[in-house]
Amino acid sequence: MSTATTSTRSVPTRRRRKDDTKLALLFIAPASVGLLVFLVWPLLTGIYYSFTEYTTLTPPQWVGLENYSRLLADPIFWTSLRVTVLYVAINIGVQTVVALVIAVLMQRLTQSTVLRSLVLAPYLVSNVVAAIVFLWILDTQMGVFNIFLQWIGFDPIAFWASETWVIPTVALVNVWRHMGYTALLLFAGLQSIPAFLYEAARTEGAGEITMFRRITLPLLRPILALVLIMTIIGSFQVFDTVSVTTQGGPADASKVLQMYIYENAFAQYEFGYASALSVALLVILMVITFAQYWMSRAGQSDLD
Amino acid sequence: MTTTAPHIDRPRTTAEGRTALRPRRSVPWGKIAAWAVMVIFLLITLFPFYWMLRTALSSNNALATDPASLLPVGLNTGGFERVFGLQDVETAISQGGSGASINFWRYLLNSVIVATTVTIIQTFSCAMAAYAFSRLRWRGRDTVFLIFLGSLMIPQIFTLLPNFILIKNLGLVDTLLGIMLPTLFISSFAIFFLRQFFNNISREVEEAALIDGASKARVFFTLILPMASAPLATLALLTYMTAWNEYFWSLMVSYTDQSRVLTVALGVFRAQAPGTGPDWSGLMAATLVAAAPMLLLFALFAKKIVNSIGFSGIK
Numbered sequence: 028m029s030t031a032t033t034s035t036r037s038v039p040t041r042r043r044r045k046d047d048t049k050l051a052l053l054f055i056a057p058a059s060v061g062l063l064v065f066l067v068w069p070l071l072t073g074i075y076y077s078f079t080e081y082t083t084l085t086p087p088q089w090v091g092l093e094n095y096s097r098l099l100a101d102p103i104f105w106t107s108l109r110v111t112v113l114y115v116a117i118n119i120g121v122q123t124v125v126a127l128v129i130a131v132l133m134q135r136l137t138q139s140t141v142l143r144s145l146v147l148a149p150y151l152v153s154n155v156v157a158a159i160v161f162l163w164i165l166d167t168q169m170g171v172f173n174i175f176l177q178w179i180g181f182d183p184i185a186f187w188a189s190e191t192w193v194i195p196t197v198a199l200v201n202v203w204r205h206m207g208y209t210a211l212l213l214f215a216g217l218q219s220i221p222a223f224l225y226e227a228a229r230t231e232g233a234g235e236i237t238m239f240r241r242i243t244l245p246l247l248r249p250i251l252a253l254v255l256i257m258t259i260i261g262s263f264q265v266f267d268t269v270s271v272t273t274q275g276g277p278a279d280a281s282k283v284l285q286m287y288i289y290e291n292a293f294a295q296y297e298f299g300y301a302s303a304l305s306v307a308l309l310v311i312l313m314v315i316t317f318a319q320y321w322m323s324r325a326g327q328s329d330l331d
Numbered sequence: 332m333t334t335t336a337p338h339i340d341r342p343r344t345t346a347e348g349r350t351a352l353r354p355r356r357s358v359p360w361g362k363i364a365a366w367a368v369m370v371i372f373l374l375i376t377l378f379p380f381y382w383m384l385r386t387a388l389s390s391n392n393a394l395a396t397d398p399a400s401l402l403p404v405g406l407n408t409g410g411f412e413r414v415f416g417l418q419d420v421e422t423a424i425s426q427g428g429s430g431a432s433i434n435f436w437r438y439l440l441n442s443v444i445v446a447t448t449v450t451i452i453q454t455f456s457c458a459m460a461a462y463a464f465s466r467l468r469w470r471g472r473d474t475v476f477l478i479f480l481g482s483l484m485i486p487q488i489f490t491l492l493p494n495f496i497l498i499k500n501l502g503l504v505d506t507l508l509g510i511m512l513p514t515l516f517i518s519s520f521a522i523f524f525l526r527q528f529f530n531n532i533s534r535e536v537e538e539a540a541l542i543d544g545a546s547k548a549r550v551f552f553t554l555i556l557p558m559a560s561a562p563l564a565t566l567a568l569l570t571y572m573t574a575w576n577e578y579f580w581s582l583m584v585s586y587t588d589q590s591r592v593l594t595v596a597l598g599v600f601r602a603q604a605p606g607t608g609p610d611w612s613g614l615m616a617a618t619l620v621a622a623a624p625m626l627l628l629f630a631l632f633a634k635k636i637v638n639s640i641g642f643s644g645i646k
Contacts, residue, residue, distance in 0.1 A: 046469060047468050054460060057517075058460035058516055059460075062478075066482045066519075068497075069497070070485055073493045076492070125372070133369075136365055136369060142373075145376065147636070148626070151572065151626055152621075152622040152626075153575070153597075155598055160379045160383055162601070162609075163614065206376075235361060260486070264488055270598065292492055301492055309485075316484060
């Protein structure tokens with residue numbers, strides 16, 4: 028960073044530079060069109076739609092805060108929010124622990140690229156593929172996992188059809204798909220911890236667990252926090268798995284927020300209300316992002 | 332710490348009688364346990380892939396009688412034949428298929444077109460923007476870059492509905508262009524990723540070319556792009572994967588075979604369960620075929636992708 032700034036500063040003194048504005052505008056034109064038309068404009072219109080009644084057949088009609096008061100009184104919204112939070116909690120909780128274990132094992136046992144590639148395999152398939160495979164593996168009658176459960180003496184579980192199990196199931200399917208990727212992110216962070224710290228600790232008689240608690244965890248914390256926030260924001264947007272497997276059922280037990288938004292927009296054609304629901308999700312994500320920003324600042328100060 | 336570090340290094344360099352490495356216990360139980368845990372994680376990771384293959388090669392009728400066999404039961408390729416549309420309707424139904432026609436090659440072609448076009452245009456457009464943000468000097472550069480960065484925070488869900496209405500008004504619903512447009516030119520992540528790299532390319536090479544009279548645009552095309560071929564390839568791979576696996580937006584925009592991509596087709600295939608229950612053998616064959624191109628790409632570029640993940644995620 029410091030070398031970059033010094034070189035940019037020294038250049039103009041050596042050589043007069045002409046202004047590149049024309050070329051720059053040309054170069055950022057395609058990306059800017061994409062940004063304005065498909066990110067900024069939808070952001071603004073989405074907020075506008077949330078204050079309207081809009082069924083796509085007639086133009087949007089301004090209704091003020093009606094969608095929002097409806098939202099606050101809508102039991103299905105609260106159910107879907109609760110379901111989504113439960114999903115995120117299970118998904119992130121399990122995924123972070125598992126990924127951390129895999130990352131530490133990878134670092135302490137082997138640096139093999141083959142191993143790292145194998146761990147990443149599930150990340151390559153789409154959510155849809157992961158969903159269908161686990162729909163089959165966890166099938167109540169013929170799924171191999173239930174047969175295994177019976178073999179070791181348990182009753183089969185209706186993973187996809189039980190109100191209690193459906194959200195943990197969806198969450199764990201997505202843990203399967205993402206744990207390798209998260210592990211690699213954490214692994215990259217672990218690589219930056221100098222090896223001599225471990226060597227030193229070992230000569231002082233520290234065991235693996237002490238080293239994990241005293242060296243790995245504190246030094247990994249900033250990266251852990253970053254990974255955590257990225258995965259939380261990602262997992263709040265769960266949709267694919269639910270859409271392919273349960274469609275929100277049984278009895279709304281897996282109706283995550285995105286599923287509810289999709290239903291409102293494409294089954295009920297209530298774009299205004301669906302937009303208000305999206306705004307609610309956006310607000311949640313923003314709160315998390317700011318909390319992360321605040322936490323990472325707090326985290327930084329005690330690491331230096 | 333600083334005092335102990337040199338102390339550790341010393342035995343490694345001097346060839347003393349005892350090994351420079353840590354003292355070995357007779358049986359490394361901890362290590363064995365750690366490997367055992369690792370192997371269990373690997374099994375959990377890889378088992379579903381094996382199960383896809385095993386089920387795809389089984390026949391539906393035999394599956395019902397022996398669902399837990401670790402090897403394919405009633406070994407046959409009927410599942411794959413149904414996916415590729417090689418079976419006539421009666422055979423398909425007798426083997427547990429829905430009998431509905433599956434236009435697999437069409438979906439595959441659609442997926443290839445969408446992922447390839449998006450990858451090429453988006454990578455190129457983002458490379459140009461990244462160059463402008465990194466190596467060109469113009470007023471307002473930092474402000475505009477901040478706006479681009481800020482757009483990283485807009486969740487996809489928020490742009491989906493308004494974008495759908497826009498695509499609908501443009502008359503592009505159920506077209507491949509409609510599927511591609513929102514991500515065709517921009518990925519803020521790609522711009523950020525490439526800008527980091529362009530920032531680190533040495534100024535001297537560029538200066539030399541400029542003194543020789545090359546224009547900045549020429550420098551970009553003939554110098555910077557070739558020098559950045561490695562990160563460009565990595566980014567292209569990640570973009571291809573994202574575009575290939577994308578589901579939500581395609582589901583919204585596509586209604587018929589003419590724009591249906593593989594991920595959406597899989598969902599439809601899954602929903603076409605005949606009365607007797609899903610055609611598991613066919614479904615697993617379909618998921619395997621849909622995942623195969625990515626697994627193949629990955630097998631070819633595994634090292635590059637794996638090593639880039641730390642970079643893309645953290646830096």
